[in-house]
Amino acid sequence: MTTETEEYDVVVLGAGPTGENLADYARSAGLTVALVESELVGGECSYWACMPSKALLRPPTALAEARRSPGARQAVKGPLDVAAVLAHRDEYASYWKDDGQAAWVAKEGIDLVRGHGRLAGERRVTVDVPGGGRRTLTARHAVGVCTGSRAAVPDLPGLAEAKPWTSREATSARQAPGRLAVVGGGVVAAEMAAAWQALGSRVTMLVRGSGLLARMESFAGELVAEGLTDAGVEIRTGAQVSEVRRPDPSGPVTITLADGGELVVDEVLFATGRAPRTEDLGLETVGLTPGQWLTVDDTCRVTDVPDGWLYAAGDVNHRALLTHQGKYQARIAGAAIGARAGGQPVDTARWGSHAATADIDAVPQVVFTDPEAASVGWTAEQAERAGRRIRTVDYDMSKVAGAGLYADGYRGRARMVVDLDRDHLLGVTFVGYGVGELLHSATVAVVGEVPMDRLWHAVPSYPTISEVWLRLLEKYRSTAGT
């Protein structure tokens, strides 16, 4: 076993979107960087999450959009070409090969170290390299943990032996199962139910709560559920799975529910949340508990480790489990590491260059179902829980001229949450066709804390779906003081 020690300014564990960006920003600050990856450079997002899932969802949505447009509808003659969709997905997952991203890492002057990395005490990392052997890396300034998350599957009788799908199989499967059960009511569950129903499966969602997308405004889950039901998905709420059996490994799965009911399907997807990839990371060598999410300050420094050399960004710190937020944290942490290494001032004030702020107060998210659900910032309930004095304004998006032109029979709803004391928006939610691309306007308004009277002067183009902004603001002004 090799024990040679190699020294870098910064060692980054995990080359997902967060680790790649942290390495890049630390390198841009003039630091030497080693980036350690045990699977594929690009992480979950590139191969088993964002990219393949969106590649599966876009073609059915495009087809549905054509069918909602008179004239185009008549030109759509046949069904979805499932083989072509799956081929498109394979291309977007780079055929599960990371040559392109590894080449980018090399071009940026970052040293890629392949293998499983673990902390081995302060500023020290060991890497078990493929084919045997171990490398030891030390970091002069910082170690960044960007090891992401994995699917969390509950401990139910028979489940492990039944080999359920997780998000990995749901995004990489080569054919649609005849009958698919989806357990969970979050984003993965809703998106994957939409995708596989469109690709030919008969999908049943088993949701233990009362509806979908519980973290968004409740109308988001309701309208997305309506869309899924219209597409043929059966949604059972209040459905708690108690047991799963697959006696013949190549046969069907029997799911038993807590109320005694049974469901027989060809595959079952557990989309029941995420767990941190920290259980085999040597956390115990720096006084932390293996398997925990890593708590960080706003510069992404792990708070429970003295001397401020350990950073954690992306899913693993549990602040906002989204690629764009992991990359944002990486930009902030990379800049903070660079500034601290160079003895420069660090601006940790809210919205400062070294303080992640948006990942708590202004997280944008698009759920790529049909209709889409898009939100940024706080829901009315979150704002009220935080003790803010708010007013919510809702608008039926079907009344917007641009929405009617966009799709026949447009269905959708928008809400803005106004902070009455600070006079700006705390959150905005849009649900409807094509609203994903509308979301960034709301993100700018929330992050910029644009005063409501100034927002009035942000005139949306006619006739676009964005005109919903005008309608919301008109309603807000006409009901002022109510």
Ligand SMILES: Cc1cc2nc3c(=O)[nH]c(=O)nc-3n(C[C@H](O)[C@H](O)[C@H](O)COP(=O)(O)OP(=O)(O)OC[C@H]3O[C@@H](n4cnc5c(N)ncnc54)[C@H](O)[C@@H]3O)c2cc1C
């Ligand atoms: C089905 C699905 C769809 C999604 N869709 C979206 C979307 O549309 N938009 C969006 O913003 N987010 C989406 N997400 C969330 C997004 O995938 C994650 O937020 C994102 O991947 C987190 O990036 P990360 O770099 O923190 O972690 P990851 O992408 O998980 O990368 C971590 C990397 O670390 C490596 N690693 C782990 N442990 C070690 C170790 N000990 N040594 C070396 N390497 C290690 C892993 O192999 C991996 O490559 C989706 C998630 C799922 C499951």
Ligand SMILES: NC(=O)c1ccc[n+]([C@@H]2O[C@H](COP(=O)([O-])OP(=O)(O)OC[C@H]3O[C@@H](n4cnc5c(N)ncnc54)[C@H](O)[C@@H]3O)[C@@H](O)[C@H]2O)c1
């Ligand atoms: N388009 C996007 O931005 C996108 C897409 C997919 C995933 N993601 C991100 O990935 C993360 C993971 O998504 P997710 O959907 O797996 O998690 P989630 O936390 O959003 O949803 C988990 C769901 O599973 C249910 N659940 C949890 N434990 C259960 C159990 N034991 N039995 C039955 N139901 C159970 C929860 O009630 C919830 O409905 C999210 O934070 C999400 O933001 C984002």
